[in-house]
Amino acid sequence: MSGAVGAKPLIGLGCLGLIAAASLGFFLLKGGSDEEAPVVQATPSATFAPTAPPAVEQLGESYRMIIDKIGLDAPVVRYGLDENRIPIVPTGADAAQVVAWYDFSVKPGGGGNAVFAGH
Incomplete structure (x- = not known):
């Protein structure tokens, strides 16, 4: 105890x-210390100057995305970013018939990470 x-x-x-x-x-x-820290002013940096979105460009018949299990066999089409740096997506009647490849990523077959989109 x-x-x-x-x-x-x-x-x-x-x-x-x-x-x-x-x-x-x-x-x-x-x-x-009770002293206040000095105020640091931010200096302006370069601003983003938007450019016109690139035209949609067919990469060629040699680039196709084929996934047999889901029945996909579609051409890969080049897309880019819009003026707000948002990826442009396939739209219109042929949107379901193409796979978008984004030109800010590695070209298909290039041996790196490529970004694709499809519906």
Whole structure:
């Protein structure tokens, strides 16, 4: 029983030590000074100048996406970004008949990551 009674003061002392350490850490992180930090002004950087979206360009009959399991056999067509840098997607009557390849990614068959879209 004496071991349990002697542990209570040690727990209390440990809690006081944690509180003191937290207070010291807060003081050190704050910097210990009431002076305000100087205001840093941002300098303007180059702005994005939008360009006209590239024309849709057929890559050629040699580039087709074929996925037998779902019955897909469609030509791959080159697409880019619009003036807001949003990917242009295939629209219109032939949208379901083509696969978009985005020219900001590796060309199909180029051995890297290529970005495609289709519906």
